[in-house]
Structure formats: structure tokens, C-alpha cells
Amino acid sequence: MVTNNLPIGKTNLDIFAQTLIELAANDHDILVVTSDSRGSGRVTPFAEKFPEQIVEIGIAEQNMVGVSAGLASAGKKVFTVSPACFLTARALEQIKNDVAYSDQPVKIIGISAGVSYGALGTTHHSLHDFAALQAINNIDIVAPADNFETVQVIQAAVRYPRPIYIRFGKKAMPNLHSSDTHFEIGKAIQLTPEREKYDVALIAIGETVAPAFLASQALLEKGINCCVLSLHSLRPFDEAAVQQAAERSKAVITVEEHSVNGGLGSRVASFLMQAGVFRPLRIVGIPDEHTVTGSQGEIFNHYGISPQGISQTALRLLKKEAEQ
Amino acid sequence: MPLTPTPPQLSLEKIRLLESKSILYRRIILKMIFMAGAGHTGGSLSCVDILNVLYNHIMNISPQNFLEVNRDHYIHSKGHSVEALYAVLADKDFFPIELLDSIEKYASDFIGHPTRSVFGIEQNTGALGHGLSVSVGMALAAKKDGRHDRVFTIMGDGELTEGSVWEASASAAHYHLDNLVTIIDRNTLQITGRTENVLAMEPLEEKFAAFGYAVRHVDGNNVAQLAALLENLPFEAGKPNLVLAHTVKGKGISFMEDQFQWHHRLPTDAEYSVALRELEQAEKALEKTYGHQ
Numbered sequence: 001m002v003t004n005n006l007p008i009g010k011t012n013l014d015i016f017a018q019t020l021i022e023l024a025a026n027d028h029d030i031l032v033v034t035s036d037s038r039g040s041g042r043v044t045p046f047a048e049k050f051p052e053q054i055v056e057i058g059i060a061e062q063n064m065v066g067v068s069a070g071l072a073s074a075g076k077k078v079f080t081v082s083p084a085c086f087l088t089a090r091a092l093e094q095i096k097n098d099v100a101y102s103d104q105p106v107k108i109i110g111i112s113a114g115v116s117y118g119a120l121g122t123t124h125h126s127l128h129d130f131a132a133l134q135a136i137n138n139i140d141i142v143a144p145a146d147n148f149e150t151v152q153v154i155q156a157a158v159r160y161p162r163p164i165y166i167r168f169g170k171k172a173m174p175n176l177h178s179s180d181t182h183f184e185i186g187k188a189i190q191l192t193p194e195r196e197k198y199d200v201a202l203i204a205i206g207e208t209v210a211p212a213f214l215a216s217q218a219l220l221e222k223g224i225n226c227c228v229l230s231l232h233s234l235r236p237f238d239e240a241a242v243q244q245a246a247e248r249s250k251a252v253i254t255v256e257e258h259s260v261n262g263g264l265g266s267r268v269a270s271f272l273m274q275a276g277v278f279r280p281l282r283i284v285g286i287p288d289e290h291t292v293t294g295s296q297g298e299i300f301n302h303y304g305i306s307p308q309g310i311s312q313t314a315l316r317l318l319k320k321e322a323e324q
Numbered sequence: 325m326p327l328t329p330t331p332p333q334l335s336l337e338k339i340r341l342l343e344s345k346s347i348l349y350r351r352i353i354l355k356m357i358f359m360a361g362a363g364h365t366g367g368s369l370s371c372v373d374i375l376n377v378l379y380n381h382i383m384n385i386s387p388q389n390f391l392e393v394n395r396d397h398y399i400h401s402k403g404h405s406v407e408a409l410y411a412v413l414a415d416k417d418f419f420p421i422e423l424l425d426s427i428e429k430y431a432s433d434f435i436g437h438p439t440r441s442v443f444g445i446e447q448n449t450g451a452l453g454h455g456l457s458v459s460v461g462m463a464l465a466a467k468k469d470g471r472h473d474r475v476f477t478i479m480g481d482g483e484l485t486e487g488s489v490w491e492a493s494a495s496a497a498h499y500h501l502d503n504l505v506t507i508i509d510r511n512t513l514q515i516t517g518r519t520e521n522v523l524a525m526e527p528l529e530e531k532f533a534a535f536g537y538a539v540r541h542v543d544g545n546n547v548a549q550l551a552a553l554l555e556n557l558p559f560e561a562g563k564p565n566l567v568l569a570h571t572v573k574g575k576g577i578s579f580m581e582d583q584f585q586w587h588h589r590l591p592t593d594a595e596y597s598v599a600l601r602e603l604e605q606a607e608k609a610l611e612k613t614y615g616h617q
Contacts (some may be wrong), residue, residue, distance in 0.1 A: 031468075052468065058491075058494070058498075060491035062453075063492050065457075066456075066457020066458050066460070066461065066488065066492065067460050067461035067492075068461060069457075069458050069461060070447075070458040070462040070463075070465065070475075071464060072461075073447065073458070073461070073462060073465075074393055074461070075393055075465070076465050094457070097448060097454055098448075098454055098457070102448040103440065
């Protein structure tokens with residue numbers, strides 16, 4: 001991912017694991033459940049420090065989620081950590097029935113999500129998780145964009161009363177927010193200065209917020225003003241923020257590391273249409289085809305999930321808008 | 325098949341009470357299914373004696389302690405046999421029995437599978453192969469907290485082809501969950517026919533034993549034998565408990581017994597009358613055996 005101009009932080013997973021260690025020191029009800037995934041989930045130090053608070057299930061995601069529901073029903077604060085690709089596909093029925101339908105407040109942590117695994121291929125990509133989980137009632141969906149959002153969402157998740165899915169990538173993330181930024185699950189964060197009018201609203205989630213923000217800086221040099229939203233929570237969906245950003249903009253672009261079907265873009269488009277806010281709109285994401293092979297960065301560049309790609313999409317969209 | 329002998333220690337009054345409860349529950353189950361025009365007759369009738377013994381003799385669970393964690397727990401993994409569970413929970417005063425008149429009606433909490441909307445049910449089930457994993461989690465939480473509560477679950481024998489059952493079994497043994505009691509309603513029938521013809525899973529005793537369970541056989545429609553067996557938990561310290569409860573699908577109604585069609589067939593008016601008469605006769609036979617209460 002192109003991250004020039006932005007100070008680079010740690011991986012969100014490292015921050016997640018570090019935050020959990022801090023929280024677990026004073027709370028023995030915090031449990032981490034793994035599927036032979038403690039290394040990839042960066043929770044080995046947690047396991048060493050709190051051996052009684054890690055539950056190893058082996059490579060068995062369905063059982064992992066069912067066991068997590070049982071632990072949560074007994075009052076445990078359960079973080080279920082496994083690659084997003086397996087967790088949200090193979091164990092989808094357990095997420096639907098044992099967690100969401102049964103109202104067990106398990107924290108489902110999907111790691112190395114999207115195309116983080118790069119050249120390992122489609123078996124290891126999760127480009128369906130937003131779509132699948134958005135169609136399941138009673139599970140909130142969050143994808144933090146940087147270390148700050150990660151700390152905030154994990155601290156909130158510990159005492160969160162509902163099932164929640166939290167999606168993490170694999171790479172070190174640029175820092176986007178100052179430490180005094182207000183974070184709340186379900187409330188988007190605007191990264192650009194507030195204005196009455198913008199040219200384009202760039203609405204992004206997770207790993208794609210940084211390229212969207214960098215695109216906005218490049219566009220500003222051309223005199224184009226953007227409203228950049230980190231819409232970290234797909235559910236609860238911040239309708240007010242999305243509506244205001246769209247109403248104040250000539251065009252809307254959504255950016256996500258997910259299939260263009262059923263994710264952030266679909267959600268934003270369907271909301272705006274039904275709210276009567278009609279703007280030219282582009283959904284940037286992974287199209288409906290066999291995903292190109294390569295690293296995460298190469299896949300992003302291929303599909304225009306990059307500062308350059310997003311800028312070009314914005315310029316084309318605005319040109320089209322001006323011609324009409 | 326070595327079955328547990330009838331225990332001398334269980335009083336005749338207790339056996340009589342349990343046997344008459346079984347007849348009552350069968351009456352409630354059939355009424356529910358007849359009135360609703362829906363339900364799973366055969367499987368409810370095969371597992372109801374097990375539920376009877378659990379709720380009336382073995383488990384520390386009641387409407388009074390249900391909201392506490394420190395008590396026994398029950399997960400109905402074979403969720404489709406919900407009528408048996410509703411009958412027992414109503415009898416145990418978890419909710420007024422009149423509420424069962426709303427079964428499967430518009431906006432009712434009493435649907436065709438268990439949900440936590442009904443007081444007394446702790447996990448939504450219905451998709452097969454889920455209950456055991458959840459039970460493992462509950463039993464593990466009890467162990468971690470040093471509590472002595474136990475977790476009971478009933479699975480159908482058709483359910484055993486779900487792979488997640490075996491994932492859960494491996495984890496139950498790995499964590500030495502001797503506070504977990506898995507009971508297989510081994511009625512040998514599923515919706516298509518004989519379980520062994522649909523997909524052969526025998527030898528079950530050897531399979532479960534190899535997975536690390538302490539396995540016991542019991543006549544799952546004999547309340548005295550069930551009570552005697554389940555009084556002796558855990559069967560072996562450090563091992564999860566597995567009961568192969570040999571039952572008869574449709575047990576208690578002659579023309580429903582061991583007929584796979586009754587998996588979810590509904591009684592006609594005439595069949596319902598005959599079924600009720602057979603239950604009356606069973607009650608009279610009880611009086612003959614034990615005398616008037």
C-alpha cells in the first residue's frame with residue numbers, strides 16, 4: 001500500500017494483542033479463542049502471559065465459534081481470533097445461529113482479512129465477509145483503519161453487549177488520527193476539514209482509508225476538495241454522516257477491500273438512493289471476477305484501490321458530472 | 325449390548341412418579357403437534373424420557389435459579405424435537421402451559437425449534453451439530469471458574485454425521501470435560517430411513533471411546549435405568565460422558581413406534597384419539613403395577 005506522507009505505525013493486530021494484554025491484566029474473564037492461529041493473530045505473548053485465558057481449539061473453526069458462544073453464555077468476554085477467510089465462511093452458520101441469533105456477545109476477530117494474504121490466493125482471501133455478515137441480523141461489523149481506531153474498538157468491544165465482528169489486515173498501518181479524536185462504534189470519522197461544499201465524498205473502510213486520504217491530498221493540489229470519511233463501522237451504519245457527506249458533495253466514491261457486491265459501496269448506494277440523495281457514485285473494490293494474483297499492494301493497484309487509482313476515478317466522475 | 329441394571333436404590337414412588345410424568349409429557353407433546361398441525365412427533369417421543377429424568381431427577385435447574393450461572397445447564401442440540409422440551413419446561417413451571425396453545429402461531433415465541441425467547445431455554449438450536457460445541461464452551465467456562473455445574477445435551481443419532489460433532493468431541497476430551505454429559509437419542513431412524521442405511525456411523529461406542537469419552541449404554545426409554553446411570557456422574561474422572569441411549573422413535577404410541585414416517589408425520593383425528601386411548605391404558609397399567617397414588 002502506498003503510504004507516503006503518513007507516519008507509519010504498527011500492524012493493527014499487534015495493537016489489538018497489546019491492548020488485550022493491558023485489559024486482561026485486570027479482567028480474568030477475558031478469553032482468547034484460537035484455531036492454531038495464535039501466531040498469525042499476534043496473540044502468542046498474550047498466551048504466554050495469561051495461559052489460563054487462551055483456549056486453543058485447533059484447526060476447527062466451526063467448533064471454535066460454537067465453543068465461543070458457550071463461553072460467552074457463561075459470562076466470559078470472548079475474543080475469537082482466526083483468519084477472516086475461514087471464520088466467516090466455514091463457520092458462518094455458527095456465527096449466524098450460535099452467536100448472532102442466540103444473542104451471545106462474542107467478539108469475532110477476523111484476521112488477515114481482504115486480500116492481506118496476497119499471493120496465497122482466493123482460498124485465503126475474504127472478500128465476502130461484509131456481504132455475508134450484513135445479511136445476518138444482530139452482529140455489528142467494524143474494520144479499523146489505523147492503530148488508534150484499533151485500540152478504541154477493542155476497548156469498547158470488551159464491554160460491548162452485542163455480537164461484533166472486527167476485521168483486521170496484516171500490514172503495518174499509517175497513523176491517521178490524533179489521540180484526541182472522538183471514536184465511537186457506529187460513528188464515522190471525518191479526516192478532512194469540515195466545509196459547506198465538497199467536490200467529492202470519499203467513503204472508505206479499514207485498509208482503504210489511507211489511500212483514500214492520500215488521494216484527497218493529491219486532488220486538493222488540483223483544487224478539488226474532498227470529504228474523506230473513515231466509516232469504520234459498517235453496522236451500526238452512520239446514516240447521518242454519509243447523508244451529510246453526500247449532500248455536500250457533487251459525487252460519491254466508496255473504497256473497500258471487499259467484493260463490490262454487498263459491502264460498503266452497496267450499503268452506501270442503497271442508503272443514499274432510499275434517502276433521496278442522488279449523486280454520481282462509484283464503488284471501488286474487488287470486481288466480480290477471479291481476483292488477479294499478486295501481493296496485497298499489487299492487487300490494490302490493479303483494481304485502483306490506491307491514491308492514484310482513486311484520484312483518477314474521482315477526476316473521471318467529476319468530468320462526467322460536469323458534462324451532464 | 326450391556327445395559328445398566330435397574331437400581332435398587334431408586335424408590336418405587338420415584339419410579340412411578342417419573343413414569344407417570346412420561347405419560348403426561350407424551351400427552352402434551354401429541355396435543356401440541358395435533359393442535360399446531362406441525363411438529364416432530366417421532367423424535368420428541370423418543371427423547372422425552374431422557375428429558376424427564378434430567379429435569380425431574382438429575383439436573384439442578386429450575387425457574388428460580390435459571391438466571392444464575394452456578395447451576396446445571398441443558399442444550400437441546402436435536403432442536404427439531406422441541407415439543408418434548410416445551411412439555412417438560414411447562415411442567416417445571418418455566419412458563420404457563422396455556423402458552424403452548426400458541427405453538428407455531430403468528431408472532432409466537434413457541435416456534436418449531438428452541439429459542440431463548442422462551443424462559444428456560446439457554447441457546448437457540450435447530451441447525452444440527454451445533455449444540456455440542458456450545459456445551460463444550462459452557463462446560464469449559466465452569467471448569468475455568470472452579471464451578472461444579474454440569475452441562476447436558478441431547479443429540480439425535482442422525483445428527484452424528486455432522487462433522488462439527490466430532491470437532492466438538494475432540495475438544496471435550498482435550499479439555500477433560502467430565503462435567504459435560506452428551507446423550508445420544510439412538511432411535512436408529514432419521515427422516516429418510518434407518519440411520520445405518522442413510523450413512524453408516526457404527527460402531528458408535530468405539531468411535532466415541534476413541535475420541536476420549538467415557539461411554540455408557542442405557543435403555544433411553546426406561547426412566548429407572550436412566551436415573552440410575554445418570555446418578556453416577558462423572559462416569560470416569562477427567563473424561564467427558566457419553567450416553568448411548570437406545571430409544572424407540574415414536575415410543576409410547578403403538579402405530580408410531582419405529583416408523584421413520586413419524587419423523588414429522590401428523591396424526592389424523594382418528595389416530596390422535598387412538599393415541600390418547602393408548603396413553604390412558606398406559607396410565608391404568610401404571611396403577612395396576614404400583615397401586616393408586
